[in-house]
Amino acid sequence: MxxxxxxxxxxxxxxxxxxxxxxxxxxxxxxxxxxxxxxxxxxxxxxxxxxxxxxxxxxxxxERPVGLMFQEARLMPWLTALENITLVAPASHPDPQSEAKKLLSLVGLEKDINSYPARLSGGMAKRLALARAMMFNPGVLLMDEPFSSLDAPAAESLRRLLLTLKKEKPFxxxxxxxxxxxxxxxxxxxxxxxxxxMTIVHQEIISxxxxxxxxxxxxxxxxxxxxxxxxxxxxxxxxx
The missing domain is CATH 3.40.50.300 (P-loop containing nucleotide triphosphate hydrolases)
Incomplete structure (x- = not known):
């Protein structure tokens, strides 16, 4: 890009x-x-x-869509975890529920499939938001300070999860x-x-x-x- x-x-x-x-x-x-x-x-x-x-x-x-994850989870409070993910499924998706369940398992929320956002901790809500972003099968994922509101252990866990998901479906x-x-x-x-x-003043390659x-x-x-x-x-x- x-x-x-x-x-x-x-x-x-x-x-x-x-x-x-x-x-x-x-x-x-x-x-x-x-x-x-x-x-x-x-x-x-x-x-x-x-x-x-x-x-x-x-x-x-x-060719694959651009995904976006915001600072706030921006979940629909009246929908369950599963419904929050299937809500954004492409109309052409052959089996959005199965894909959503797989994503919930990948982010460690398989036991919370029927939970509403109000019942989730901050870290769990961010996991759900990440799973929702993955439902687009993005070619590029845009992330706007996605873990800034979390404590250090939760943020660290989500950074590791993000890299794991990236290995599953490279983007x-x-x-x-x-x-x-x-x-x-x-x-x-x-x-x-x-x-x-805004201009770029420095580029640092991290090896x-x-x-x-x-x-x-x-x-x-x-x-x-x-x-x-x-x-x-x-x-x-x-x-x-």
Whole structure:
């Protein structure tokens, strides 16, 4: 997939994104990190086709759909776990219930198939949201700080689950995060973004072997020079 955003502005005199160009290879995980208000969530909406009011082009889009996982689980509270997944099944799917049950098993929710979202913990709700995103069989999954609201063990568990699902059905990921260590832990490549307008100021290839964990010394060694080089962009960021 090739992303080119020449200009995105909510007000003509105030560009939010300008001259932004990058590609995502098949099966690659690209993490985006930058200051609050840089427009990372807006960029994901552009890539997903939810925002078409910009100058640019999204090219080489995979034949399989683009999936999107938000900061909030955004589950339908009146539907069971199974129904939340089958709700988004393509009309052409031959057996959405069987596929949904398989996905619930993969994310460890097979015993909660008939549970409503209010009965699920925060981590379980995010597992359900991830299973729902997988129902699209995405070629690219866009993730907007998907685990930021969880405690450290739950977030770690979901990062491992995400990589397991990726092995089951390979897909690319564009992953927005406010945490550089998380970006280095999960990504093949990290793009550091500036703001007003959003531009790419640095690209870091992550070649550390997997599995990687937040407190690995090797992860810290990758992060230290980046924190030193871009302190204003990497400290204290929370996305819009």
């Amino acid at each position: 090739r992303i080119e955003v020449k200009l995105k502005a909510f007000e003509a005199a105030t560009p939010l994104i300008a001259d932004l160009n990058f590609s995502v290879e098949e099966g690659e995980i690209v993490a985006l990190i930058g200051p609050s208000g840089a427009g990372k969530s807006t960029l994901l909406n552009i890539i997903a086709g939810l925002d078409t009011d910009y100058d640019g082009n999204i090219a080489n889009v995979p 690319s990921i564009i992953y927005v995060t406010h945490d550089l260590k998380e970006a280095v832990t999960i990504a093949d490549r990290v793009l550091i973004l500036d703001a007003k307008p 550390l072997p997997r599995p990687r964990f937040l407190h690995d010394e090797a992860v810290n060694e990758v992060c230290k020079p980046l924190y030193n080089a871009f302190p204003a962009l990497l400290y204290g960021d929370t996305d819009r």
